[in-house]
Amino acid sequence: MDTLAVTNTPSPDTSDDAAFRETLRQFCRTECPGWICDAVRSGGKLGRKQWEPWQRILHKRGWGAPDWPAEFGGTGWTVRQRQIFGEVLAECDCPPPHHQGLRHIGPVLMRFGTPEQQARFLPGMIDGTNFWCQGYSEPGAGSDLASLRTRAERQGDEYVINGQKTWTTGAHEADWIYALVRTSTEAKKQGGITLVVLPMDSPGLTVRPIRTIDGWHHVNEVFFSDVRVPVANRVGEEGQAWEYGKYLLQHERLGLAASLGQLARTMDRTRTIIERELPGEAGLERRRALLERLLMEEAELVSMQEMAQHCVAAMVDGRSLGSLPSVLKLASTEIVQRVSEIALDAAGQRLAARYTPLDGGGANAEDEGVEAVHSFLYLRSRTIVAGTTEVQKNLIARSLFGS
């Protein structure tokens, strides 16, 4: 079992690192539009409105794919440089790179796609012109993803897809979807699953929003009714997508590594909320209590950052990660949730009762801090998406007990 060892982790900033960090910092501060930084700073849910222009700006500078190898148009940065990039984005309130394309299907296409697919799809991810969403979960196939039933029937050079996906983040803003579909029911349920990519404006494909507890629109149902997809849009071999899906999920879990810089920034913002909501002598006792809880989370965040560095370095070197991605996912999502609880405890008393004004408008954007209430509710999803906490525990236990 892979575990953290002393020798496998990059060292702290060298003078080159420091210069690199300063270059990035200057760029972020001067090039990222203020309205985008405001949106990030507010703690609200980001969408294509913020991501797309920022991605174009990064692409123009040659930094559109910080995690990708140079041969696919990436920066070819070292693990340490990527980490610094994530830290600086967070520090400057810039959006992290959009994950669905750059971090999820992009690496899968690089590994399993044809050269034609790579040439066709990867550039649009880097320059920000194409946004992607993930068609994995179904009403009867969430944690038990292998039970998915969306059928793809081969008809000549096309697949005809019928079925439904759910919890599809960003489907309402995406240009493309990558979807796991069933092409056979004869093998065991993990067999017979195929990965296809298709445009969201395909005839027969419809998107319906799901109203979630946080008041933000981010997830959807996606319905397929005789949707035709060229066989050329199949990624890898027919029936082999379970392996590709697992590869993608590992990247998805490791995506958390990149978001830890954002979490550190969220802690800073939470500290600000505490100090703003509980000022002076009257607020001292509660302020101290909440700041102490925040310290506990900061203490755990240190270990998450170390583990994340180790995982990314191991992945780049092709070393086994064992169940560390699960550990990282499980532990970091719980920290995220606890930090949002602290922010809620600071701002909630004033704002939870004034969540949505009835005299018009949606979320109460007038009240500074109300995003902390939305965010608390939204972040309950973190221990559910990308494999629930319980699924992660199953994976870890299987690895520890050998069965």
Place this chain on the structure above:
Amino acid sequence: MAFTPEPLIPGDLYDGAARLAKQAAQELARLPDPADRAAALGRLWNQVQDLQWPMLMLPEAAGGADGTLDDLVALIDGAARDALPLPLAGVCGVTPMLLAAADPAATGLLAGEALAPCPVLDAYAGWLGHANTPRAVRMPDGTLRLDGTATGVETPFETAGYLLACPMNGGVDDGNATEPALVLVRRDQLSQPPRLFERVDGRLAADLSFAGLVLPAEALLARGPTVRRAVAAALDLGAFLSCVEAQAALGTALELVIAYLSDRKQFGVALSSFQALRHMVAELYVVYETLRATVVHLLHAASPAGTLPPREVALAKLHFGRATRRAAEKIIQLHGGMGMTEELPATRLNKRLVMVEFEYGDTAWHARQLLRDVA
């Protein structure tokens, strides 16, 4: 078995310490009488001295091995795998850090005598909260007068001496000013013999009383700001080594839990087949990896001289204090009734995990330090 904890820094030091710890665990498990165990710890300490581990971190010029922080961590990690109940972190780590403030000749003298004193930091251990902490007065004739008490000082069965850091009056031109001092108290100089205890984790601790103890001038090894800096660095190092020990003990405890649940059957099937227990083990593993990552992070953050960033050490202690006790509770629960017995090998490790919270500042104390700017 699918899980075996890996050394933080593999090598001879780790292996040698792990071997001694295993031998000690087997020997101590056969001794129900605390007095017999204390005597056995005395014999084990003699082995430690024969191996010259107390010399590991002393400078070569003073006859030491000029070891690095990595060497020290390898030693402590290996010994902690089986919770070796000896004061290795204090004597092999904290003491040399304090001695950095002393004249190299004095350090050489201690090394020459193979005198491995136990550190006594009560006066600067704000978390202890007792009022009568040790203090010194430098008398006009150069002798030192010590007063106060020190409690729960980690010690082998018979130590040759104590290295005391405490405030001293009369050490500068202005006789009323106070400055930190580093004082060597040889065991045979004590007017009252130390009162020994067995700690929760099976280590030995001593209560010392210095009431009016007069020591010769050469007992004063160092004074002033260098002592203040050495004490701060030594406290941080002690806290860090306590974390190193905790992650090692938890690794072995986890290994034992997995073996126990795999072997033991209830309702006709192995306990390891029950999801509730498997999930609890997974939670333990997550704790283990996060604690380990914290230790690795601190090792990377240490300076070449082995000093550690104080804020990050305090954060680590916050993390460890909370996590180790919860882990110990889970390990007991996972063993069912057996978890409550002394005969279970994991019990020794569990007790070690419980003790971590009280070493070098508890959670509340470190949180207070980190929040002291909150008005």
